[in-house]
Amino acid sequence: MSDDDYDSGCAWIEGEYSPLNEARIPLTDMGFLHCDATYDVVAVWNRKYFRLHEHLERFEASWRRLHMSPPLSTEKMREILDGCTSRAGLGNAYVAMIMSRGMALPGVRDPRQMQNRFYAYATPYSWIVKPEDQEVGTHLVISQNTIRIPNQAVDPTVKNFHWGDMVRGLFEAYERGGQTIVLPDADGNIMEGPGFNIFACVDGMLLTPATGMLEGITRRTVLELSAELGITARAEQFDSEVLRSADEIFITSTAGGVMPATTLDGVPVGSGKPGPMTLQLRQRYWDAHEEDRWTTAVNY
Amino acid sequence: MSDDDYDSGCAWIEGEYSPLNEARIPLTDMGFLHCDATYDVVAVWNRKYFRLHEHLERFEASWRRLHMSPPLSTEKMREILDGCTSRAGLGNAYVAMIMSRGMALPGVRDPRQMQNRFYAYATPYSWIVKPEDQEVGTHLVISQNTIRIPNQAVDPTVKNFHWGDMVRGLFEAYERGGQTIVLPDADGNIMEGPGFNIFACVDGMLLTPATGMLEGITRRTVLELSAELGITARAEQFDSEVLRSADEIFITSTAGGVMPATTLDGVPVGSGKPGPMTLQLRQRYWDAHEEDRWTTAVNY
Numbered sequence: 091m092s093d094d095d096y097d098s099g100c101a102w103i104e105g106e107y108s109p110l111n112e113a114r115i116p117l118t119d120m121g122f123l124h125c126d127a128t129y130d131v132v133a134v135w136n137r138k139y140f141r142l143h144e145h146l147e148r149f150e151a152s153w154r155r156l157h158m159s160p161p162l163s164t165e166k167m168r169e170i171l172d173g174c175t176s177r178a179g180l181g182n183a184y185v186a187m188i189m190s191r192g193m194a195l196p197g198v199r200d201p202r203q204m205q206n207r208f209y210a211y212a213t214p215y216s217w218i219v220k221p222e223d224q225e226v227g228t229h230l231v232i233s234q235n236t237i238r239i240p241n242q243a244v245d246p247t248v249k250n251f252h253w254g255d256m257v258r259g260l261f262e263a264y265e266r267g268g269q270t271i272v273l274p275d276a277d278g279n280i281m282e283g284p285g286f287n288i289f290a291c292v293d294g295m296l297l298t299p300a301t302g303m304l305e306g307i308t309r310r311t312v313l314e315l316s317a318e319l320g321i322t323a324r325a326e327q328f329d330s331e332v333l334r335s336a337d338e339i340f341i342t343s344t345a346g347g348v349m350p351a352t353t354l355d356g357v358p359v360g361s362g363k364p365g366p367m368t369l370q371l372r373q374r375y376w377d378a379h380e381e382d383r384w385t386t387a388v389n390y
Numbered sequence: 391m392s393d394d395d396y397d398s399g400c401a402w403i404e405g406e407y408s409p410l411n412e413a414r415i416p417l418t419d420m421g422f423l424h425c426d427a428t429y430d431v432v433a434v435w436n437r438k439y440f441r442l443h444e445h446l447e448r449f450e451a452s453w454r455r456l457h458m459s460p461p462l463s464t465e466k467m468r469e470i471l472d473g474c475t476s477r478a479g480l481g482n483a484y485v486a487m488i489m490s491r492g493m494a495l496p497g498v499r500d501p502r503q504m505q506n507r508f509y510a511y512a513t514p515y516s517w518i519v520k521p522e523d524q525e526v527g528t529h530l531v532i533s534q535n536t537i538r539i540p541n542q543a544v545d546p547t548v549k550n551f552h553w554g555d556m557v558r559g560l561f562e563a564y565e566r567g568g569q570t571i572v573l574p575d576a577d578g579n580i581m582e583g584p585g586f587n588i589f590a591c592v593d594g595m596l597l598t599p600a601t602g603m604l605e606g607i608t609r610r611t612v613l614e615l616s617a618e619l620g621i622t623a624r625a626e627q628f629d630s631e632v633l634r635s636a637d638e639i640f641i642t643s644t645a646g647g648v649m650p651a652t653t654l655d656g657v658p659v660g661s662g663k664p665g666p667m668t669l670q671l672r673q674r675y676w677d678a679h680e681e682d683r684w685t686t687a688v689n690y
Contacts, residue, residue: 098496111493113418115417117509124553193411199518199585217497240537253426254426254543254544276542
């Protein structure tokens with residue numbers, strides 16, 4: 091199943107599969123020159139997609155919101171995701187689909203006149219916090235000088251590559267001794283971090299922001315699993331003081347699932363160790379990767 | 391001097407020149423996947439760069455602000471700009487330089503560990519409003535539903551590809567019968583549009599926003615030329631009501647210079663024709679392209 095050429099992963103561009111480290115896109119693609127693109131990422135775990143339908147559905151909602159028309163059907167896109175994953179020989183994978191605006195014709199600046207493009211790639215499963223580091227938990231910092239791009243400017247529910255705020259925040263986190271950052275909005279409400287949503291356990295109840303951030307599929311999964319486990323979980327806005335009062339904090343992402351944050355601005359969160367609610371939900375999250383309702387076999 | 395292969399322009403990537411329409415960058419460049427890049431564009435007019443020094447200076451300030459280290463010297467970059475322009479056989483050109491974060495190593499998400507990359511390209515000179523359309527002037531719309539990404543999120547003085555707000559605004563402009571858009575900030579102050587700064591002539595005085603937008607080199611040129619012409623020009627924040635009261639409005643960009651806007655939200659600006667201050671500054675702007683102080687010969 092594996093091929094040495096595809097060690098870095100496998101990409102699909104303009105009808106051709108190629109090793110990811112050789113994959114190239116046009117310099118003049120407005121996905122690059124104007125960040126005019128949307129994307130989605132689905133995980134493959136034990137040779138099965140996790141919530142593929144939900145990711146494809148969100149991807150379609152995103153490109154529709156950007157007034158894009160895909161050059162191929164969703165069924166064909168799905169075949170390409172299979173093609174990337176199987177060529178890369180991956181049982182556990184991070185599988186990305188991208189729709190970009192496409193290239194400007196000479197002298198044309200009107201995005202309606204561009205032919206939208208589809209790209210895809212599969213790489214080995216990626217972790218924002220690696221399993222071995224989850225024993226200790228990640229060191230999270232609340233940004234003091236960068237806010238999340240507001241939804242009045244760029245709609246965060248359309249998954250996008252506008253990461254300038256996130257990268258600026260990461261440099262701040264490193265300077266302040268942290269490993270990753272969570273950004274507030276202009277009113278001080280906690281929003282999200284680079285590639286993840288956030289949950290706080292406060293007075294036995296789970297809180298996660300309601301608006302202004304990506305509506306993550308892992309976030310949705312945690313909310314649904316919480317309901318099944320009888321954990322009260324609410325999507326509502328909260329500020330840094332509420333986050334500081336949390337007994338547990340965890341972050342959620344397709345790149346790593348449920349991952350504990352054990353310090354906040356250098357101060358231990360609760361016991362300073364991954365908490366019981368975090369560990370319970372992390373266990374349920376990974377168990378769910380074997381359940382029929384949310385999994386689809388990769389067609390290798 | 392010209393070469394058919396380079397009709398679309400000429401790019402420089404990884405040490406090689408290529409026709410622009412064949413130029414490709416890595417799919418995994420974080421300049422694409424995280425919009426983690428900065429760029430600048432200098433015009434060539436009559437075989438001379440216009441304010442090359444200022445563009446290179448701003449470019450350096452931008453990549454420094456992003457904690458980037460260029461893979462080559464500014465002198466070498468300049469040679470590459472010459473190389474792109476001359477290979478494309480262009481006497482009038484739009485010459486772009488890009489610094490991107492570079493590729494993530496497998497499993498590495500820390501931007502400090504990435505090798506930054508330089509790209510460049512030259513294309514035929516590009517106009518936001520073509521000369522023949524400047525007789526009528528462009529139809530400008532003030533966005534009602536999209537704000538400019540605030541500088542607390544992404545620093546607009548670091549020239550960047552975060553155009554999600556701009557593209558959303560363009561679609562709004564088209565729906566409302568306009569040709570381009572200007573975005574306000576959250577407080578209603580007028581900021582900038584897709585690729586341009588804005589000036590309003592109010593009570594015989596020129597106004598342009600002071601902060602929250604790119605500090606355009608064309609904007610700077612207009613401020614300097616205004617001072618020389620004895621026109622009072624001020625950089626200060628103003629809202630849509632002030633803009634509506636303007637006798638003249640024009641937009642400024644390296645892609646087209648000084649370009650009149652003659653309607654605002656469908657209502658004629660002043661006389662509804664390009665105004666005298668706009669025409670005077672446009673003439674001075676183009677005359678200045680022959681002046682030694684601001685021009686540098688391309689090394690063909």
